[in-house]
Structures are given as C-alpha cells and as structure tokens.
Amino acid sequence: MASIYDIKPAFQNLLRPLTRGLAAAGVTANQVTVLATALSLATGTAIALFPAARWPLLVMPGFLFLRMALNAIDGMLAREHGQKSRLGALLNECGDAISDTALYLPLALVPGFDPRLIAIIVALALVTEIAGLAALLTGSSRRYDGPMGKSDRAFVFGCLSLAAGLGLPLAPWLTPVLGIIIVLLILTTARRIRRALGEAGPPS
Template sequence: MPSIYQLKPAFQRLLRPLTHALARAGVTANQVTTAAVLLSFATGWCVWQFPAERWPWLLVPVFLFVRIALNAIDGMLAREHGQKSRLGALLNELGDVLSDAALYLPFSVLPAISPMLVVLIVLLATISEMTGVVAIQIGASRRYDGPMGKSDRAFVFGALGLALGMGVAPGGWINWLLGVVLALLVLTTLNRARKALVENA
C-alpha cells in the first residue's frame, strides 16, 4: 500500500552530500541516532510544558522534518560509510519507538483530544514497528509497508502541530483524525505481517 516511505530514495539523494560531509568530519551514525532521540524528547517536553502557547506546536512539524532527515542520514552513514553495528541496529529500532512516544504523547494534554486515542496510537505504532522487525526473525526483510508507517505518522502529527501552531482551534475533528490514524495503524500492522509471511513463503 502507498506510503510516504516510498519517497525515501529521492530524499536520500538530496541528503547524500551532507552525509558525506558529516562522515568526513568524524560524525557517526550512532551519534546522529542519539541526537534524534534527544531532540524528540526536548520537543515533546516543550509541548507538554507549554500546551497553551503556539510556538511549541510549531516546533513539532519543524522537528519532525529534521527527524526524518536525521534518520535518513544515520542510515546512509551506516550503509555507505562502513558504520554498521549491532549497537547501531538496536539504537535505530529503539530510537524510533522512543521518539514516537516522546513526540506524540504530549498531544494528549489538549483538552479537546481523547488521551486514550493518543496512547493507543503510540502503542500500535510500537506494535507495527515490532512487526516489521519480527519479519527478520522469520527470514523476511525488515518490513516498512504502509499505509501508516513512521514517515506517514510524522506527516499527520506534523500537519496537526502546524494547524494548532497557526491558531486553528482544537476540537472534535482531531479525535476523528486520530481515529483514522488508529485504523490505518491496525491495517499497517496486518499488512506488514502479511507481506513478511508472503515473502518468506
């Protein structure tokens, strides 16, 4: 199923010169991964502490774009500059789910939002990523299938943060949007499991 993840090769081409420069400067993939996680927590903390202000919400789309770039860079540093490691693989997978939790759970502080929906989205996001990783254990490749992968979630929450930061009043429409995200996460998990089983058949 279609996913923003399919745009990753084009995005990587744009970032490749910067990645080469970072490699020459001695920056490692693990340092980039760690920086992405720490910045995720910092951004989430700002939203959590100042939900009534507009500026923290505007930070969300800006940082989510930066996070996607950092994730692409750490992958290229690992693959193209001989920095692959077991620690790096562990940091990459754990970093993704920790960053999602740090960035998305603070949305639950909005009075108009159902906290349970936000928690369920974070939980299902973790399960969908775990499904993608477990595919390796049954002999398939790491599955990144959509329709609600990491990049897709970043787009939705980034757009939501931008809307709130621009002064759009929160309301019941947000819960409808989150309900759609939740349903698509269920579909994503099933899709990844199915594709893994078919690949390994």
C-alpha cells in the first residue's frame, strides 16, 4: 500500500535551495528540529485551551505541512551539510514522538472526536515509531514502511482538522474514519516488523 512518504524525495528537491540558504546562514539541523517540536507544542496547546474554537483547527493543516517541511529540512541539513550528530538523532526521534502526541491528543477534547479513539490512535502511532526504531536492534535499517506513517497521519489529521474547523458535519463519518486509521496503524506496525526481520535475514 502506498504512503505519502514515497513522495519525500520530490518534496526534498523542492526544499533543497532553501536548505542550502539556511546552511549558509548558519542554521543547524538541531535548531530546526527543536523549532518544529516547539511549534507543535504551541499548536497542540492552542487546540487544548480552545477545543470549541475553530481557528486552532484551521491553523492545524497549515502547520502540519510546515512541520513536514521542517522535518525534511533538518534531515537534509544533517545529511548533506555535515551536521549529523548523536544529539541530532535523539532530538529527531524524541521530537517526533512529542510532536505527534502534542498535536493529536488535544483533538480528544474537540467536540465530535471520540476521545477513546484519539487516545488509541496516539498510542498506536507511538508504537509504529517504536517498531521503526526497534528495527535497528535487528541489524536492519530504520523502517518507515506502512500506510499510516508520520506523513500519512499528518495528511489525514490535517484534513480532519480542516473539516472540523470549517464546521462541516462530522457525526456520520468521523468515527469510522478514526477506526480505519487504527486498523492502518496496526498494519503499519506489522509491516515494519516484517520488513525489518526480512532485511536482517535469518539469525546467525
């Protein structure tokens, strides 16, 4: 099953001139990572503080796109401009987990969203990333496979937030959509585990 992650190379190509300019200006990958996390916390806090207001939900889609851009930029700064570091790797993984939780968990407070399903989704999203990281323990590469990775979650929740922010009726279809997300997260975790084991090969 296809994932939005598959278009990442094309997205990076669009951002490469900006990334070169940031590197020339002395901006570091770690600074970009921290900025993305801080903005995620601010956006999630706005939704949590004003769950019945529309404006935080309308901000969410644009910020999720910005977050994807910042995530691509920090990776290119690290790989292509000699900024790889152990601290950067830790900030990147921890920042993603913090950002996902900060952005999506407050939706449990928004009218129309089932808080139990949102909590399950946030927990399963963390499990998918743990599965991707745990692949390193088997000798495999970091796994990003699956139909509900970070970029896919951003796209889906951006659309849901936009619909809620515009005041569209959510009742007939929102709960089934959240249920589908849960199923896709489980499939994503399973695929990452299977691909990691396949790449690692049989145990010695």
